[in-house]
Amino acid sequence: MPRIIIQLDRVGMIYQTGSGPVEALNDITLDVAEGEFVSLVGPSGCGKSTLLRVAAGLRPMTSGSIIVDGTPVTRPIPKVGMVFQAAVLLKWRSILDNVLLPAELAGLNAGAYCDRARDLLKLVGLAGFENKRPGELSGGMQQRVALCRALLLDPPLLLMDEPFGALDAMTRDDMNLELLRVWGEATGSAGRKTILFVTHSIPEAVFLSDRVVVMSPRPGRIADVVDINLPRPRSVETRATAEFGQHSLRIYDTLTGRKAGAAGVPLQALS
Amino acid sequence: MSNAARKLAEILPAFVLFALLLVLWQLAVSVFGIREYLLPSPTTVVNAMFSGHINWWGHIWATGLAIFGAFLIAAVAGIALGVVIAWSPMASRALMPFLVFVNTLPKVAVAPLFLLWLGYGILPNMLIGALIGFFPVVINTAVGLMQIDDDMLDLGRVFNAPKWKVFAKIRIPNAYPYILSALKVTATAAVVGAIVGEFVASQRGLGYVIITSQSSMNTPLAFGALVWISVLGLVLYGAVAALSRVLAPWAEGQER
Numbered sequence A: 001m002p003r004i005i006i007q008l009d010r011v012g013m014i015y016q017t018g019s020g021p022v023e024a025l026n027d028i029t030l031d032v033a034e035g036e037f038v039s040l041v042g043p044s045g046c047g048k049s050t051l052l053r054v055a056a057g058l059r060p061m062t063s064g065s066i067i068v069d070g071t072p073v074t075r076p077i078p079k080v081g082m083v084f085q086a087a088v089l090l091k092w093r094s095i096l097d098n099v100l101l102p103a104e105l106a107g108l109n110a111g112a113y114c115d116r117a118r119d120l121l122k123l124v125g126l127a128g129f130e131n132k133r134p135g136e137l138s139g140g141m142q143q144r145v146a147l148c149r150a151l152l153l154d155p156p157l158l159l160m161d162e163p164f165g166a167l168d169a170m171t172r173d174d175m176n177l178e179l180l181r182v183w184g185e186a187t188g189s190a191g192r193k194t195i196l197f198v199t200h201s202i203p204e205a206v207f208l209s210d211r212v213v214v215m216s217p218r219p220g221r222i223a224d225v226v227d228i229n230l231p232r233p234r235s236v237e238t239r240a241t242a243e244f245g246q247h248s249l250r251i252y253d254t255l256t257g258r259k260a261g262a263a264g265v266p267l268q269a270l271s
Numbered sequence B: 001m002s003n004a005a006r007k008l009a010e011i012l013p014a015f016v017l018f019a020l021l022l023v024l025w026q027l028a029v030s031v032f033g034i035r036e037y038l039l040p041s042p043t044t045v046v047n048a049m050f051s052g053h054i055n056w057w058g059h060i061w062a063t064g065l066a067i068f069g070a071f072l073i074a075a076v077a078g079i080a081l082g083v084v085i086a087w088s089p090m091a092s093r094a095l096m097p098f099l100v101f102v103n104t105l106p107k108v109a110v111a112p113l114f115l116l117w118l119g120y121g122i123l124p125n126m127l128i129g130a131l132i133g134f135f136p137v138v139i140n141t142a143v144g145l146m147q148i149d150d151d152m153l154d155l156g157r158v159f160n161a162p163k164w165k166v167f168a169k170i171r172i173p174n175a176y177p178y179i180l181s182a183l184k185v186t187a188t189a190a191v192v193g194a195i196v197g198e199f200v201a202s203q204r205g206l207g208y209v210i211i212t213s214q215s216s217m218n219t220p221l222a223f224g225a226l227v228w229i230s231v232l233g234l235v236l237y238g239a240v241a242a243l244s245r246v247l248a249p250w251a252e253g254q255e256r
C-alpha cells in the first residue's frame, strides 16, 4: 500500500463576501496516495479551484484539517507545481525566463536551473522557442510552457486547475498524452509525481486518472469516487474501450442525477 | 504592401491635411491682406522663429530645462508614490484623500505662490509642471501594480516569495504599460506647467517671449515661440514613446 501524501479531513471553506458568506466546500474527506493521479470533476462553481488552493495552503480553510506529506498545512507548502486554466505567463519575459521564474521566486540560483529548463522545453516539443515571448506562441504552446514552469523545481506534487480547458479538443487530447508521458506513466509508479487535476471534462478525467472524485454543486461535497483501473500506458485506443464508456457514464449519471441505465445521454457529454 | 509603404500610407492623410492648411493660411493672409499683428502668415512665422533679434536658443534652453525637469520630477515622484500606495493599504488610505485634494486644486492658481516661495528662475516652473503632471502617474502606477491576475500572484505565494520580490518580478513589470501611458500624458502636462510658470513671472523662456511680444504687438514672435514650444513638447512625447518601445516592446498597442 503506497504512502498517503495528501490527507484532507472534513475540510470546509466559507468565503466571506460583501453579500454574505458563501460556502464553497463542505466536509471534504479524501486521501491521495503518493504517485497517484486524481481528478476532480464537478459543475462550475462547486469549489474545485478552491479545493486545490486550500490544499496548497494558498487560502486558509475554514474548518477541518489538511496534512501533506506528514505536515499540517497552514501556509503555502513549498515545492508545489501549479498549472492554471490560463497559462499566466509573464509576457515581458522570454519563454526560458518564464520557465525559470519559480527558481527566482524561491530564491534559488536561476542559472543552475537553465539546463533543466531547456530540457523540459525540449521534452514538451518547444526546443528552439527559448528566446521567444509568450505572445508569439499559440495557446497550446503557452500551456506547455506553464507545465514546464510547474515542473522546474521537480515538485513532488502537481496541482492543475483545468489546465487544458481553454484548448480545442484535438490539442487537449495531445496535451493529455503529453502530460501522462511527463508524469512518467510508462516507467511505473516509483518516483512519480502526485497529481491533483481539476477538469470539467468527464472523458479527460477518465483518460488521465487513477481515481476520479465527483463533486456535487455548491457547496462542494464529494458525491462519488470512481476507481479507474484502465491499464497504463493509456493511448488513443483506451478511449474506445467498453470500460472507458462505463466509467464515463457512471460519472455522468452522478453529475446529472440521471438514473443509471436510463436513456438520453447527449453524445457530446462523453466525447 | 511593404512595411515602409504602409507606414507612409498611414501618415500621409495627416501630412496632406497639414500642408493644405498651411497653404490656405498663407493664401488667406495675402489675399485678404490680414495685418501681421492679427495673424502673421506661415512664412513670417518661420522667419520670426529664426530671427537673430532675440536669443531664441537661450529661451528654448530655459523652457526645455523646465519641461524636462518637470517631467522627471513628476515621473520619479509619481512612480514612487504609486508604489507606496500599492505596497501598503495603510499608506494608500492615508495618501489618497490628500492626493485627490491636491489634484482638484487649480494648479495654475497655485503658480504665483510657488514663485513667491522659490523666487524667479527655472525651479518654480519645473515644480508647477511636476505638480500638474504627477497625478496621472501616481494613479496609473498604483492601478497597474494592483490590477493583476490572482493566479499570477499565486505563482509567488506558492514559493513563499517575499513581497519585494513579487513587486520586482511580477507587479512592477506588469504595471509598465500603465506607467508609460501616464508618462505620455505627463509629457504634455509638463509643457503646460512650465509655460504657466513663465507667464506668471520670469525673464527667460518661451512663455516669457509670448508675454513680452504681446505687449509689443509682435505677433509673429508669439507665433514663433508657440511653434518652438510645440516642438519641445513633441520631442519629449516622442522620447517617451521611444522609451516605451524599448522598455516594454511586449506592451505595444495594449496601453491603458
Ligand SMILES: Nc1ncnc2c1ncn2[C@@H]1O[C@H](COP(=O)(O)OP(=O)(O)O)[C@@H](O)[C@H]1O
Binding pocket: A015, A016, A017, A022, A023, A024, A042, A043, A044, A045, A046, A047, A048, A049, A050, A051, A218
Ligand atoms: N475569492 C473568493 N471570494 C468569494 N467567493 C469565492 C471566491 N473564490 C470562489 N468563490 C466562490 O466559491 C464557489 C466555488 O468557486 P470555485 O472554487 O472557483 O469553483 P470551481 O473551480 O469549481 O468552478 C463559487 O460560488 C465562487 O463564486
Ligand SMILES: [Mg+2]
Binding pocket: A048, A049, A050, A161
Ligand atoms: Mg475553477
